[in-house]
Amino acid sequence: xxxxxEMAKFRWLEIYLDNEEEIANxxxxxxxxxxxxxxxxxxxxxxxxxxxxxxxxRVEEVLDENRQLLQEDKIIRAKTLALIDKFDGIENQILRKxxxxxMSLSDIADCPDVHYSYSTIKKLxxxxxxxLRFLDKWDVPDPREDRTPSGSKKVHP
Numbered sequence: 608x609x610x611x612x613e614m615a616k617f618r619w620l621e622i623y624l625d626n627e628e629e630i631a632n633x634x635x636x637x638x639x640x641x642x643x644x645x646x647x648x649x650x651x652x653x654x655x656x657x658x659x660x661x662x663x664x665r666v667e668e669v670l671d672e673n674r675q676l677l678q679e680d681k682i683i684r685a686k687t688l689a690l691i692d693k694f695d696g697i698e699n700q701i702l703r704k705x706x707x708x709x710m711s712l713s714d715i716a717d718c719p720d721v722h723y724s725y726s727t728i729k730k731l732x733x734x735x736x737x738x739l740r741f742l743d744k745w746d747v748p749d750p751r752e753d754r755t756p757s758g759s760k761k762v763h764p
Contacts, residue, residue, distance in 0.1 A: 617739055620706050623687040626680055633677040640670045694735075697723060701732055 644666045646652045657663040691702045700721060704710040710718075712732055716725035723731070 617706070618743055619687055619690055623684070623707070626683045626687065630677065630680045630684065633673055633680060637670065637673050637677065640666060640673065644670060697721070697728075697731060698735055701728060701735060705732065 647655075647657070647663045647666055652663065655663065688707075691699060691707070694702055700718075701712075701715060704715045704718065705712065712728050713725050715721055716723060716728045721728070
């Protein structure tokens with residue numbers, strides 16, 4: 608089965624992958640905004656007069672908003688990883704290595720910390736997939752829904 612089709616079946620995995628992408632984007636946005644803020648406060652733009660509605664006047668506000676969103680996304684990441692941690696031992700290793708780290712089942716079997724044959728890993732994974740499909744049929748809460756509504760979406764400077 609193609610990875611994209613398999614991922615579409617597991618809502619929690621889609622949430623995790625979307626969340627990881629958003630975290631990476633926010634971290635980049637925050638770094639860029641910090642650089643811009645430095646330019647406005649002590650760099651080449653420090654001599655420019657800022658009006659209330661100018662872009663430069665909102666840089667600190669944008670930075671604060673993106674930092675808050677990053678904190679919320681890290682909470683979502685932790686909740687999603689906590690779901691994986693509900694599985695113990697080899698099941699947890701298979702879920703983490705396959706769906707978080709993107710490893711193949713044969714690569715998982717070759718890991719020195721796994722101590723199971725490829726055929727055993729394959730059987731355990733098949734059982735895990737059945738259980739995960741069953742869980743997906745239930746209304747698993749989306750951890751992103753716990754976000755505090757800030758009234759605005761991510762802001763890019």
